Amino acid sequence: MSDVETPPDPPSKDDVSETQRNSEMYKRVTGIGTSAREAMLVPALAVLTALIVGAFIIAVTDVDTLAVWGEDPAEAFRLTVSGIFDAYRALFVGSVGSLDAISETLFAATPLILAGLAVAVGFQAGLFNIGVNGQMHIGGMAALWVGFTFAIPAVFHVPLVLAAAIAGGALWAGLAGFLKARTGAHEVITTIMLNFIALFLVDYLLKSSLFQAPGRNDPISQPANPTSVFVSLFSDYRLNIGFVVALIAVALVWWLMYRTTIGFEFRAVGYSPSGGRYAGMNVAWVYISVMAVSGALAGIAGANQIVGLEPYRGISNFAGNIGFDAIALALLGRSHPVGVLFAGLLFGGLRAGGREMQGAAGIPIDLVLVLQALIIVMIAAPELVRAIYRVKTPDQEITTVTSTGWGA
């Protein structure tokens, strides 16, 4: 890419505002250009605030205790505080309280990290991949098919499963990238629609003779062969090589984005598509390849939900909410691979701890979704955090953030 060094033509007036808009969006989702203090401070305060709001929600939904307030406020207060304390202790114990809890946290973090990376790669290139859910489904189904069709030694089988997942996810996401590059169809709309198409396609396939478990009428597949599954890293714990795959993915994405020409082009186009075009980059090709890389990562996350999870079968909507949690993760991790890793560990801890909270303290795990929503909104609107905590940050003048319209 010798053209990269060519000085770009002076952009026209319209392009200046486009560049400004994009770079501000870029700054917001990547944290680049903000001070290190703010890059850490805002996420930390966001998590803290979410936990406080969560405590409030636990308190006001405790039907039994609410009845006590009228009779004995002191006792009610004690019950409320102990209810919140029990819930958060269970959350803590269930996520890091024991070796088994840590294994569960890392186990839950595996698909989250992979899916979060998928969204982060898109963000870095200025694309909003909301279709991780669908790419996980297609990648997972490809992995499943390879998993039960072949019976070869695990050293060949597991890589083959991963390759199939990568191909499936990349293809599904690449379709959205292709449509954007060729026709300008906005990737948010196409990926949302592709999510639903994938969901129904999975339901159809699970009931087809190709996938369906023999003797079953419901949408459930036959299990992947034992040679194709992610083996446990330590006996007695659920943590498996899927986590190692996720760590390798973090390193590879970091290398791709910051150490290669392709990654440079991705980020340059994310910073300013017109700037990239002036510098001689093939923007259409960048859109397609960014989506393909993003979808490949999502595909591995989907494979993890099949070959990394007992009983190694495909079921309806096996990707669940992970594709949407991934958006929260990428924002929390500032779209940096290492940031996504830590955000994934945090959310994995919330998941593992949330199960313990549900079992031990009777608080439905859906509270974790509420916490996640609160975290993203504060990351995406740091002004909220500033307003709540009255912290001053040097870049208060950054107020604009925008995605391109549907038509662009």
Next chain:
Amino acid sequence: MTAVSDASEQAINTRATPAAKRATVVGIVLIMLAAFTFWAFGLGVESGFESQFNLSLPGARYEGLSWIVDSRAVGFIVALVLAFLGGLTLRRSHPKWTNLSLSVGLALFVFSFLTWAAADGAFSFVGMLTSTVVLSVPVTLGALTGLMCERVAVINIAIEGQLLTSAFVGTIVGSAAGIWIGLVAAMLTGALLGAVLAVLAIKYRIDQIIAGVVINIFALGLTSFLARRVLAQSQDLNSPGRFGSTKIPFLGDIPVIGPMFFDHNMFVYITFILVVALHFGLFFTRWGLRSRSVGEHPKAADTVGINVHRTRYRNVILGGVIAGFGGGFLTLAQVSRFEENLTAGIGFIGLAALIFGRWRPLGILAAGLVFGFARALQQKLGILGTPIPSEFLSMTPYIVTIIVVAGVVGRARPPAAVGQPYIKD
């Protein structure tokens, strides 16, 4: 760079597919459909089979009306007409003719498909059309919510969350204080979430897609959490009762049209009235002109003294009221009980209908009916036992939307300023 990259750069800059190219695509599609119809719905049916379309519901004033056709003949005739339309479209490439041929062709194709599905059997045509109208209501209402927001340039992908939360609140308040108060509470909930979206989008200028995603995650989490923690313990809060249907005198007795349009609960009637009112309001009143100008060119609107931010707040909140009404329909009329993730993507079909309807109320109504028809067809085909998997019919709204946004058959153009916050200089 190379010629290849130049070509693709050009493709990126190309906004609209030329009308002639589109006519060619449509013409070829129609001819392929003709061939398929001839083979599957003509030759594929044994001669002598008849299809019976029942045109009245049991218990109607004019009971027992039906229409019987020769199944095989319908297949052949439709194939012939499709081939003729295809040829016509290939010859002349006027955009109006292209779209008309495509709509007529698709309608005939569906008719021929139904004839094939009902060959040697009977089929409640009216029943399907009636459920088409009922199923279109939440989709249309969701799309109208999106319309209110996007016409003033605020992207709303939180329709799903608005529907879900207001359905939830409607259930609880409706169970405790009666269905009318429940409906009001549902509408206020929709408005509240609309206000949250508006504040995030307008005051904090947060990326509007992220704001929508946040509201959806929040809505799903909170309603599931509360359903498990509160509703599971007190079941009496989860049985609000429902709005009954009111048959309109005389009109309701007309065969076919009567049960389709004039024998429903008030949600259905109000949805139709709302579509007409919004069409009139948006294109023939001062409010509509101001709203559209804020969506197309906020700076120009500001220059002539329109308060851009106030207009946006007002319309996004009013859109929330419509979503709340739709949420109320789900739990106070369609079913009278809340379940986790009850909406299951209806809000996103609404978003699809908004795009397919090209950001116009009447277009949205048509899109809502098309998507409602797809869902109704899916239910009926299960009963008829046709070998078409229902999953493929479920995909239709989403596939159609991708085709529309990709501009393969007619390009949809959103309001120009959509998604961009407005900063006063």
